[in-house]
Each structure stands twice: as structure tokens, then as C-alpha cells.
Amino acid sequence: MAGECENRRAIDRMSPHMPISPLPPPAVVWAESPLQLLSAVEAQHAGLLGDGTEVALRAGSQSLAATAEEVLRLGMPPGLCPPAPASRVARPPRDGRWVIGDAFSGAVQRRLLSSGGRRLLVVDDGLATIHLLELLTAPAPRPLARARARLGVPRRALGLAAAARLRAAARAGALTVFTALPIPAELHAAVEALGARLVCHDFPWLRGRPAAPPPSQRLVVLGSSLVHNGLVHRRPYLEWVLALADTEPLAYRPHRRECPEVLAELRRHPRIMVAEPTGVPVEISLRGLTAEHWVVSLPSTALTSLRLVLRAAGTTIEGVPVPADWWTADADPELRAHLSLFVGGGLEIAT
Structure with a gap:
């Protein structure tokens, strides 16, 4: 040292x-x-x-x-x-x-x-x-x-x-x-x-550092490690992100432990811009978002930290509760309850 x-x-x-x-x-x-x-x-x-x-x-x-x-x-x-x-x-x-x-x-x-x-x-x-x-x-x-x-x-x-x-x-x-x-x-x-x-x-x-340039897309989706960790089924997660892209182009920010198969399929979609993983946390890389941007994510601690970092910017940040049929058998009730802490006033996924 x-x-x-x-x-x-x-x-x-x-x-x-x-x-x-x-x-x-x-x-x-x-x-x-x-x-x-x-x-x-x-x-x-x-x-x-x-x-x-x-x-x-x-x-x-x-x-x-x-x-x-x-x-x-x-x-x-x-x-x-x-x-x-x-x-x-x-x-x-x-x-x-x-x-x-x-x-x-x-x-x-x-x-x-x-x-x-x-x-x-x-x-x-x-x-x-x-x-x-x-x-x-x-x-x-x-x-x-x-x-x-x-x-x-x-x-x-x-x-x-x-x-x-x-x-x-x-x-x-x-x-x-x-x-x-x-x-x-x-x-x-x-x-x-x-x-x-x-x-x-x-x-x-x-919050006191110079802001980073925001993505050109209005909608930003935060990637999740839940699929990679075997807690959420891959197919419904993918279908959800693809459905969001059908409504408008989106920027997808991969989690540092993202499922490679998920990223491969998302990269093939013409309305999804998958950022190259750098390892830098979104609290740093997305601190330049504005009031025009809309961030969507499954339960994640990043929702809490981004709300704090972007509070003055007025960025809309919404957590999405995981539908019951998305969970795998490895996701026990205690874990699901823990994750609910990081949703806030979330959106419901249409099923």
C-alpha cells in the first residue's frame, strides 16, 4: 500500500x-x-x-x-x-x-x-x-x-x-x-x-461535480442483476424491456452483473441503445440527466441513490415492482420484501 x-x-x-x-x-x-x-x-x-x-x-x-x-x-x-x-x-x-x-x-x-x-x-x-x-x-x-x-x-x-x-x-x-x-x-x-x-x-x-452528458434518448432503463442471479425469469424480463422500446427509443444501462443473453437480444433491437458496460456506477454516469428524462428500473438500490443525486434536476425516476410470476423458486419471501424497499412509487407492469 x-x-x-x-x-x-x-x-x-x-x-x-x-x-x-x-x-x-x-x-x-x-x-x-x-x-x-x-x-x-x-x-x-x-x-x-x-x-x-x-x-x-x-x-x-x-x-x-x-x-x-x-x-x-x-x-x-x-x-x-x-x-x-x-x-x-x-x-x-x-x-x-x-x-x-x-x-x-x-x-x-x-x-x-x-x-x-x-x-x-x-x-x-x-x-x-x-x-x-x-x-x-x-x-x-x-x-x-x-x-x-x-x-x-x-x-x-x-x-x-x-x-x-x-x-x-x-x-x-x-x-x-x-x-x-x-x-x-x-x-x-x-x-x-x-x-x-x-x-x-x-x-x-x-452532486457538486460537473454533470456528465446525458443520453439522447428520453427513456432510460436500468439493467438488473436479478436475471443473472437466478431470481427472475429471463423471458418476461426481456419482453418487458422490448415492450418499452415499442413505445419509444430507449437507452439501456447494463448492470455490472448483467445476463449476457439478455444483452445480446437487446442489442439486436433497433430502438434500444445498449451502453457499453464501463463498470462506472449509474450514480456517476447518469448524474447529467434532466427533467426531460425518465428512468425506469426493477427494484434496485440505484433507484434510491439516483433520486438523491438527481433531486435538483427533477428527473422522473420510477421503480417497477416485480410481478409474482416473474420470480424463480430461489427468490424467497424475505428477499422479495427487502427489494420492495427500493421501489418507491413504482409502476405496475401490465400482465
């Missing part, structure tokens, strides 16, 4: 006679997804992290590399070092905050247990953020594991130990959750009763 970034070295070169207020201890960010990286940038902008914050990116991720390049181009908040790829989970700092997004990662949990007491900042990682809060505030101890994960005995033990460590950090006032997601009031109260600090934001750093 690179050392302190240039702005900290510049401070060190200042005259010893110049009054300088004490700097917060630098933080270390471990980002494994574009949203985690963007959330960490917003946390830096919000003043939750110290000067000289280092950012380690999971190596081998094209989407992370592309997002880091775009963040650098936009101009990072002061105190944030340029992101750099790392082959293993970044080691927590001795004094500053350790910033993570995926508390369900086995590698993150092992690092958490081996690092002793540390101040932790958890940033958004999509729907998993709410799942994490529900597990931490459950009446009976539950292992930290992804929804629908099947755990063996060793993995369950690791998840239980990691949950105990996070709850202990909360009781000690050392756990902060930084989120832009709609946290239900009952869950919000339970998190604070645990001792954790919940800090909400609306992407002020990103």
Missing part, C-alpha cells in the same frame, strides 16, 4: 512556526465494489475520515478500476489518497478508522478478528447493508452471512465471531454506518440502541 498522500507530506513541509490544528488519524479504506468506493469518497467529503486516507481496491476488478479513474478525474475530496489496487484485504490502521463495505466477506471477517479493537466505518454495498443491520440487531446471535448463503460449521463460526466483534464495537461507540439507503424507522432505532452511529447522506460530493 502506498504511503501517506501528497497533501499530508505538504503539511509536514510547512514552517514549524505555522499554527496547525491536530490532524485526525488517517483511515484505511478497503473497497470491493464501485458503490463501496463512491460511498467512501462521500465519507471523506463528510469529514468522517482523517487526512491521508488510503484507499485499497480489490485487485482484478475492471469496474472498480474504472470507477477509481473517474473519481480521480472528477477531483477527489481533500485528504484522500489516490486509490490503488491490492491483492489482499487492507490492514486496519492502528488509530484511524477502518472502512469496509462487505462485512460478509470471509477475508474481511478474518482480518476483523485478528486486528483487535479498531474504529470501524461501514459504507453502503447495496441491499447487503440493510441485511447486515438486521443481523446485528437480531434478538438472538446470527452469523454474518449473505442472504441465501448455505454455511458449513467453520464458516458459521466465523460469521458468529465477526457479528460479536461488530456488536462489541457498537457498544464501545466504535462502529459507524454511513448510508444513503432508506433505513426503516424500527431498524434505525435498533441500530442506535445497539450503540452504533448511523450517518445518512445524499451524495453531496457527487
Whole structure:
């Protein structure tokens, strides 16, 4: 990992006679997804992290590399070092905050247990953020594991130990959750009763960056990972997008985990412009949309974040509830209920 970034070295070169207020201890960010990286940038902008914050990116991720390049181009908040790829989970700092997004990662949990007491900042990682809060505030101890994960005995033990460590950090006032997601009031109260600090934001750093050029099409459809993940049947999803294209030309923004067969069929339609996947999250790539644009999507955390980013622009953003017969057997009722949080005042699909 690179050392302190240039702005900290510049401070060190200042005259010893110049009054300088004490700097917060630098933080270390471990980002494994574009949203985690963007959330960490917003946390830096919000003043939750110290000067000289280092950012380690999971190596081998094209989407992370592309997002880091775009963040650098936009101009990072002061105190944030340029992101750099790392082959293993970044080691927590001795004094500053350790910033993570995926508390369900086995590698993150092992690092958490081996690092002793540390101040932790958890940033958004999509729907998993709410799942994490529900597990931490459950009446009976539950292992930290992804929804629908099947755990063996060793993995369950690791998840239980990691949950105990996070709850202990909360009781000690050392756990902060930084989120832009709609946290239900009952869950919000339970998190604070645990001792954790919940800090909400609306992407002020990103909203302050120059707007990106919007697509020429008025209608923008956000791609979904639900087909790729085996939760929604491919054919009705495709028919829905094709029916939208019959009403007017549309721009389709693929999800970074999009089903290749879906994209192949959509690209053959003359009224659908499928954007080339860059890995940059739509919160960044679509922040130039205007009041003339209309965004449509199946349930997604991107609906929430885009509503915040584009609030001043007046863009229409509508979530579409998934019809019951679209779901596969792998989509359990709990998951369906979770996803309903990210629809808002949605449109019904004609069936």
C-alpha cells in the first residue's frame, strides 16, 4: 500500500512556526465494489475520515478500476489518497478508522478478528447493508452471512465471531454506518440502541461535480442483476424491456452483473441503445440527466441513490415492482420484501 498522500507530506513541509490544528488519524479504506468506493469518497467529503486516507481496491476488478479513474478525474475530496489496487484485504490502521463495505466477506471477517479493537466505518454495498443491520440487531446471535448463503460449521463460526466483534464495537461507540439507503424507522432505532452511529447522506460530493452528458434518448432503463442471479425469469424480463422500446427509443444501462443473453437480444433491437458496460456506477454516469428524462428500473438500490443525486434536476425516476410470476423458486419471501424497499412509487407492469 502506498504511503501517506501528497497533501499530508505538504503539511509536514510547512514552517514549524505555522499554527496547525491536530490532524485526525488517517483511515484505511478497503473497497470491493464501485458503490463501496463512491460511498467512501462521500465519507471523506463528510469529514468522517482523517487526512491521508488510503484507499485499497480489490485487485482484478475492471469496474472498480474504472470507477477509481473517474473519481480521480472528477477531483477527489481533500485528504484522500489516490486509490490503488491490492491483492489482499487492507490492514486496519492502528488509530484511524477502518472502512469496509462487505462485512460478509470471509477475508474481511478474518482480518476483523485478528486486528483487535479498531474504529470501524461501514459504507453502503447495496441491499447487503440493510441485511447486515438486521443481523446485528437480531434478538438472538446470527452469523454474518449473505442472504441465501448455505454455511458449513467453520464458516458459521466465523460469521458468529465477526457479528460479536461488530456488536462489541457498537457498544464501545466504535462502529459507524454511513448510508444513503432508506433505513426503516424500527431498524434505525435498533441500530442506535445497539450503540452504533448511523450517518445518512445524499451524495453531496457527487452532486457538486460537473454533470456528465446525458443520453439522447428520453427513456432510460436500468439493467438488473436479478436475471443473472437466478431470481427472475429471463423471458418476461426481456419482453418487458422490448415492450418499452415499442413505445419509444430507449437507452439501456447494463448492470455490472448483467445476463449476457439478455444483452445480446437487446442489442439486436433497433430502438434500444445498449451502453457499453464501463463498470462506472449509474450514480456517476447518469448524474447529467434532466427533467426531460425518465428512468425506469426493477427494484434496485440505484433507484434510491439516483433520486438523491438527481433531486435538483427533477428527473422522473420510477421503480417497477416485480410481478409474482416473474420470480424463480430461489427468490424467497424475505428477499422479495427487502427489494420492495427500493421501489418507491413504482409502476405496475401490465400482465
